[in-house]
Amino acid sequence: MADSPPVLYIVGGGLSGISAAEVLSRGEGRPRKVVLLEARPRLGGRTSSYRESHDGQVHDTGQHLFMDAYVATRSLLKxxxxxxxxxxxxxxxxxxxxxxxxxxxxxxPLHNGQLGLLSGILMFPGLSFLSRLSMLKIARALPERESSVDHMDARTFLRNNGQTAEAIDKFWELLIVSATNLPSDQVSASLLVSVLRESLFSAGGPKTLGYNTVPLSELIGDPAMKLLTRRGVDIRCRTPVSRFLVHQNRLTGMQIGKDTRMLGPDDHVIVTVPPWSFEELFPSTEMNNPMIQNIVRLSKPSPILSVHLWFQEPVAVPMMTGFSEHDMHWVFNRDYMMGRALPAILPDKKLADFSYSGPLGDFYPGRMLSCVVSGARESLEEDDDELIEKARKTVLRLSPGSPDKKLVFARVIRERFATPIFSPGQGMWRPLAHSFLDNLWIAGDMQDTGLPATMEGAVRAGFQAAFEVEKRLERRLREDRKYQPGRGEPS
Incomplete structure (x- = not known):
């Protein structure tokens, strides 16, 4: 290798960039320098939080759910x-x-494996018995290769495999839009198959859902900053990369702010930016490259809308509730989830008489509730007052004994560029970790992990790109050792 150690640049400090930096910074005394470049003021990407002026507390921009099957994410958090x-x-x-x-x-029930899934579905009162039976067919319908159904949308896949319209509209649609941020008729069926295989129909039985009990900035971004800094990673926030310099088959430099940073012969770059930012990094001479053109096909975003509500008095609602065929997809009791203890609410007669099929004890007091719409393209341009009223009415549907609860504040958060649209055929367009340039590597949502644009997909992509860089460095090191003078090999 060259006399100076390689510099490993990571462009983007979201989950994928953090994951890549964590891998590349492992061990002490390794001959390398890791530089993490992030345009925003803090690490974390879309797993972000903000300080709310209304109550002075730190809140997440939107609610994220975790799955027990998120093995890469959990290993990073560990x-x-x-x-x-x-x-x-x-x-x-x-x-x-x-x-x-x-x-x-x-x-x-999680301890009974697939029998727990079978019994849970058969006992679910939200669907007719015929629809419940149809749901049990899906496990046998999952193909061995997800790519074999990438040409069709998820809704067509479900219809072709015996799912009733009721089961699709009242159950599968909510699961799909929550997992992929797209309606079932717009997302690739291969992504649904991947999600099902790692969650409900996992070999060891259904995997459960989880949630963060601290703001995402405290869960990921802030501790990542501390860990990576301690390991010697050069973290540069508020440092956007605006252009790549390309010569022949290599990345030779980067425009970073007002400066141009030239790359050494052994330097590598991992890019984790979203698809809509990827094309902008390259000079016009590279626009016809097939990989860039494929990524351009992924550059349309799907938004997420969150409406945070603060009530004067606590409202009794479950910790989380999903809504099918509604204006809102989810209502989360943020006070309960974050462990903010509130005084108990005596069971209201109207609430007690309400038609539900779970224990009354599952309704918890909460002043701060969050309503979420995934794949929110149709709702995005509605004005704040209209969205707030829809969210308030959704909460009142869920808690009918609280018609007089006064709403004192609300915050509407529009994440216009939340995730890429992975429509049917997306598997042909998403690249693997190695790009068309010898020293440029792909991570982030673009990389073909087989998963939708989830936290787990981002972490896996960052890990994979970093592992590929590690293999390249090790191979180069072996080659240099092989030809060192004095070992009997050619000098």
Whole structure:
């Protein structure tokens, strides 16, 4: 190798960039320098938090859910020392409300494997018995290769495999839009198959859901800053990369702010930016490259909308409730999830008489609630007052004994560029870790992990790109040792 150690640049300090930096900074005394470049003031990307002026507390921009099957994410959090800040549901249980305002309770025992899934679905009162039976067919319908159904949308896949319209509209649609941030008729069926294989139909039985009990900035971004700094990573926030310099088959430099940084012969770059930012990094001479053109096909974003509500008095609602065929997809009791203790609410007669199928004790007092719409393209341009009223009415549907609860403040958060649109055929466009340039590597949502644009997908992509760089460095080191003078080899 060259006399100077290689510099390993990571462009983007979201989950994927943090994951890549964590891998590349392992061990002490390794001949390398790791530089993490992030345009925003802090690390974390879309797993971000903000300080709310209304109550002075730190809140997440939107609610993220974790799965027990997120093995890469959990391993990263373990290294960061924050895995214990996740709470997982055991059994997997949640409320679901349909458009007729029927509230049903779904519970999947985790200790019984697939038998727990079978019994939970058969006991779910939110669907007719025929629809419940149809849901049990899906496990046998999952193809061995996800790519074999990448040409069709998820809704078509479900219809082709015996799912009733009721099961799709009242159950599968909510699961799909929550996992992929796209409606079932717009997302690749291969992503649904991947999600199902790692969650409900995992070989060891259904995997449960979890949630963070501290703001995401405390879970990921802030501890990552501390860990990576301690390991010697050069972290530069507020440092956007605006252009790559390319010569022949190599990345030779980067425009960083007003400066141009030239790359050495052994330097590498991992890029983790979203697809809509990837094309902008390259000079016009590279625009016809097939990889760039494929990534351009992924550059349309799907938004997420969150409406945070603060009530003057606590409202009794479950910890999380999913809504099918509603304006809002989820209502989260943020006070309960974050461990903010509130005085108990005596069971209201109207609440006690309300038609539901779970224990009354699952309704917890909360002043701060969050309503979320995934794939929110149609709702994005509605004005704040209209969205707030829809969210308030959704909460009142869920807690009918609280019609007089006064809403004192609300915050609407529009994440216009939340995730890429992975429509049918996306597997042909998403690249693997190595790019068309010898020293440029792809991570982030773009990389073909087989998963939708989730936290787990981002972490896996960062890990994979970093592992590929490690292999390249090791191979180069072996080659240099082989030809060192004095060892009997050619000099």
């Amino acid at each position: 290294v960061l020392g924050t895995e214990s800040r996740l709470t997982f549901l055991d059994p997997l249980s949640l409320y679901m409300m349909d458009r007729k305002e029927k509230l049903s309770f779904l519970e999947l």
